[in-house]
Amino acid sequence: MTSRLSRKFYSRKTIVVAKELLGKTLVHKTDEGIISGKIVETEAYLGQKDPGSHAYGGITRRNRIMFGPAGKAYIYLVYGNHYCLNVVTEKDGVSGAVLIRALEPQQGIGLMRKRRRLDGPLPRLANGPGKLTKALGITGSMNGADLTGNRLFIISQIGSPRKKSRCNDFSIVTTGRIGITTGQNLPYRYYIKGSRFVSKTVPIRRQECG
DNA sequence: TATTGGATCGCC
DNA sequence: GCGATCCAATAG
Incomplete structure (x- = not known):
């Protein structure tokens, strides 16, 4: 059994969301079929107070999605070449986002290979923020997309007795x-x-639960 | 309006 | 190790 993550899940502290997104599955329903992968790597960007965040220094046209309600996609172009997918966090009006950096391919692997034009090993298909957006067919036109909708969203496995555990079946x-x-x-x-x-x-800087 | 440099990737 | 490639941000 699976369950789509709600706005409530995203409307929390960025660091908490970044850690809890590990092990969840990112799903994109496209015209060609469903493409999905397990989130294995994330980064937290703490918004206005974080010098590494696009939101540092306040709201601009590019970063405005980060200041709105949680559970939206903040997508931007880096280095003129690649799109990066972020999940907006924190309560409405407070900036913050989690960058999805790598996926373990699950569904639609053939479509991923086609989009990436890569016939190589599975771990190379989506092991980077620019690679995974290309593999899933995510572009800048989807900036601001609502992740509580039915086209691009994240699901978790439920019904497991370990559900409440902060660490799932892995170490962070x-x-x-x-x-x-x-x-x-x-x-x-x-x-x-x-x-x-x-x-x-x-x-390695630190390990948790392991 | 001009300039600068970036939350990357793939090939050399 | 380096070039591609282009737009957002900032300064003038």
Whole structure:
């Protein structure tokens, strides 16, 4: 049994949401079919107070979605080439978002290969923020999409006695964030320990539950 | 209006 | 290790 994550789930502290998104499944229903993957790596961006966040320094045209209600998609173009998918967190009016950095492919693997034009090994299909948006067919035109809708959303497994456990059936590794210079050393990157589907391995800063 | 540089990726 | 590629942000 599965259940779609509600706005209530997203309307919490960014760091809590970033950790709890690990192990959940991101789903995109496209005209060609359903594409999904397990979230194995995230990063927290704490909004206006975080020098590494796009929201640092206040609201602009690009980052305005981050200041609105939680459970929306904040999607932007980086380096002129790639789209990154974020999940908006915190209560309405407070900025914050979680960057989805890597997926373990589940459904629609053929479609992922087609979109990525990659016939290589499975762990290379979506092991990076730009790769996973391309694999799932997510573009900037979907900026602001509501993740409580029925086209792009995140589900969790329910009915398990371990549901309430903060750590599911895995341990969480915490490191500094990737690809930024300001606020790089803040321990806001999280991934599933031992997963072969994470974007890259860096020196381990801390482990939880493991 | 001009300039600058970035939450990346893939190939050299 | 480096170029692609383009738009948002900031300064003038």
